[in-house]
């Protein structure tokens with residue numbers, strides 16, 4: 001198993017390098033460059049040219065790439081031309097916010113999805129199962145942003161139970177209990193909104209996995225041994241159906257990234273997703289490419305995590 | 321004390337296809353004694369496995385009518401908790417398909433150990449492991465300590481089949497249903513497994529139902545043989561009688577299909593087994609496969625007739641049956 | 657010139673291990689096997705499970721990388737994959753062990769059987785359909801079956817579809833790996849009769865791999881017995897069945913269930929005797945690693961694996 005993991009790590013590194021090259025090339029291909037949005041177009045072109053020279057924007061691409069990578073590794077992702085501050089600084093707090101949002105979303109997702117999937121799969125074709133599959137169909141059809149808007153409107157504005165923007169109430173000192181509670185309160189509604197949607201695929205997957213496993217021959221073998229139904233389910237069916245779900249975990253992360261762009265924007269939540277959208281609109285390319293890089297790395301590491309989990313839990317991979 | 325182990329009366333097992341139920345096992349009545357091997361043979365799809373599953377009540381969604389008595393306890397209407405005490409302990413089954421009968425994510429040792437755990441909760445883990453290794457040895461698996469920790473996909477088909485057998489015999493069952501136990505094995509291992517089953521019978525006084533389409537295996541193992549066709553028993557007799565004096569046209573045809581010395585062309589039964597939905601439900605079910613036999617030879621509602629003590633045959637057509645190619649010979653002979 | 661000649665065939669599978677998945681050892685699935693087939697005859701390959709029978713068959717048809725040795729078909733060396741021309745691939749076909757997994761479940765019978773035809777011959781849709789229907793009739797399936805999918809057939813019927821596919825290109829040699837082991841007796845008889853019939857019609861040669869010695873006895877002219885990747889004995893049907901020399905062959909022949917229930921006791925005792933002989937003389941027949949020795953001729957056709965005298 002360790003061999004498998006280490007080998008898998010060897011694949012991850014080139015993946016990340018490739019990702020960085022692609023992002024870099026895309027950034028180069030974008031219309032205009034870092035200066036375009038920043039400088040008054042009426043300025044003397046010679047002055048602009050001078051600026052470009054100074055920023056190294058006229059160097060050959062590989063020199064620029066090397067500079068960029070060198071910077072990135074040292075934590076220097078360039079300057080945001082919009083916010084007039086280093087990208088690293090800009091991203092740091094937001095990354096932490098998004099991390100907590102994602103974590104809470106994942107927790108909500110599994111807390112909801114596993115029981116629902118199990119109920120639905122074990123008692124399939126009962127009214128309870130129909131209700132749950134009904135929910136998954138609606139969740140599948142309703143786009144995330146509509147659900148989120150609905151949530152904001154109902155629980156945020158109508159009932160006023162949750163704040164509808166920001167990541168913490170202003171004026172609180174970090175480290176205090178109030179500060180923590182305020183943070184949590186700001187997280188709950190967006191995390192829940194996102195989880196309502198991400199749950200759907202997990203529920204459906206788990207349900208079909210359980211129904212599938214139920215009909216396998218080895219379940220009959222277990223019954224023929226005299227195993228009571230509870231043991232048949234706990235030892236054979238759930239165990240075998242939950243493994244692929246566990247392995248799915250890492251891949252969830254890519255889904256969360258997409259979701260966070262919408263959710264954070266709708267909830268005016270200062271995280272990576274919102275930053276991404278804002279920067280795209282403002283053509284703040286150094287920020288955009290940094291955010292994409294971080295998202296990309298997160299997705300790659302997620303896939304890595306999935307494979308590692310799978311290699312731990314599935315003997316068919318473990319022995320390789 | 322009665323010697324009767326299993327008593328099946330008018331057992332009918334039906335599966336739902338569309339909106340209707342179709343009987344895959346149709347009004348089967350059988351008994352099995354202790355220390356007896358009953359062979360069941362029949363065409364693929366004739367309901368052999370369905371019958372075996374009904375005895376253990378392993379069908380998921382099937383309608384079961386009639387009664388199955390194991391040591392006078394009615395299995396069909398028994399509460400599940402009681403049934404679970406019998407399954408794996410008093411009665412056990414070897415499944416037909418070794419490739420799918422084992423949990424792919426569980427170690428072999430744990431899968432065999434589970435059946436011990438369920439029926440001897442007092443056994444310590446260490447004792448269990450010893451017994452599992454003993455069982456693996458019994459079924460002829462080399463290096464049992466190593467196999468103990470392996471997963472099914474690491475074993476060959478033949479080895480998996482032996483694991484399935486080890487699970488079945490783990491608690492020395494009184495009733496062992498073996499559904500094609502050796503089809504996946506080569507003859508030397510087959511001989512070894514059959515020895516094992518024989519031992520279970522002789523030493524433990526167990527009753528064995530041996531389902532197979534290998535008539536050689538039946539000839540070697542069985543005390544009595546039941547022949548099934550299209551869900552029904554068409555003939556049942558003591559093994560010597562069946563092989564020496566088969567009566568039902570299906571039994572005769574079957575025996576004729578087996579390759580034997582100096583035979584050039586093997587006998588083939590005309591037509592195909594109809595699917596469950598299209599089984600003829602009236603008249604002699606085998607009639608369509610022997611169309612050259614006059615319709616009047618068959619009974620309207622064929623029942624089992626006891627032609628001699630313990631030898632039952634369904635329908636009256638056996639008295640008028642001849643093989644079709646023979647008939648031409650006969651005709652020629654008759655003319656000349 | 658033999659029709660098909662296999663010379664000192666070895667097929668090793670690498671055992672991977674170590675950090676970079678290097679090869680750390682080999683499974684000697686086939687370890688120096690030689691035999692030859694005569695055209696129009698049936699050659700039977702038997703032996704214990706895992707002895708390399710299927711691997712031998714697959715190596716001949718080019719589905720397995722040959723480690724060393726030669727395969728000559730009508731005098732042409734066809735050992736390496738590259739030398740297998742289109743014609744050769746047409747001439748040698750294989751029927752597989754498992755009728756369930758060897759047919760693509762998503763394809764209609766028409767497409768399954770027509771697939772080899774499409775690769776090698778150009779026919780109009782009409783001709784192709786006609787040809788497939790003829791083939792189906794040949795194997796005893798109704799011509800209307802062409803639009804069905806494999807799961808709609810019984811095991812026996814599926815195996816016949818496999819046979820029909822193998823026959824589509826009118827091959828000269830068919831490698832049949834357990835062609836009837838999944839079928840019940842009457843259907844088995846049907847497939848076997850049919851195989852013999854077309855053998856006569858088309859002058860086919862079979863390499864028949866099977867566990868079932870009854871079938872081998874019925875079908876084969878010559879028989880080879882394998883044990884752990886090597887040959888232990890080779891001979892004509894009569895030599896093998898009435899006069900087996902190697903202890904493993906004896907054991908194999910003794911293990912065949914007898915169809916006569918009256919022979920039960922006798923058979924049982926005979927088996928005990930052979931088992932005793934096996935235990936006693938094991939070292940005379942196998943080397944230190946438990947492998948068979950190389951073959952020595954004891955008559956024109958009969959060869960047995962024995963240690964070299966002297």
Ligand SMILES: Nc1ncnc2c1ncn2[C@@H]1O[C@H](COP(=O)(O)OP(=O)(O)OP(=O)(O)O)[C@@H](O)[C@H]1O
Nearest residue numbers: 335336344363364365366367368369370371595596
């Ligand atoms: N769960 C099921 N639902 C519907 N039909 C079924 C089911 N199980 C079996 N059948 C049908 O019942 C009939 C009897 O099947 P069964 O498996 O008992 O045959 P068998 O005699 O064991 O055949 P084989 O020798 O191929 O194992 C077949 O026509 C089969 O298609």
Ligand SMILES: Nc1ncnc2c1ncn2[C@@H]1O[C@H](COP(=O)(O)OP(=O)(O)OP(=O)(O)O)[C@@H](O)[C@H]1O
Nearest residue numbers: 669683684685703704705706707708709710711712
């Ligand atoms: N692709 C492969 N990789 C590694 N080992 C293999 C592979 N294929 C076969 N083997 C091994 O080679 C040996 C011979 O296998 P083969 O399938 O030829 O046996 P066989 O004689 O056909 O057995 P059976 O009668 O069970 O079909 C076995 O030990 C098997 O585990």
Ligand SMILES: [Mg+2]
Nearest residue numbers: 368369370416
């Ligand atoms: Mg069956």
Ligand SMILES: [Mg+2]
Nearest residue numbers: 709710711753
């Ligand atoms: Mg094989």
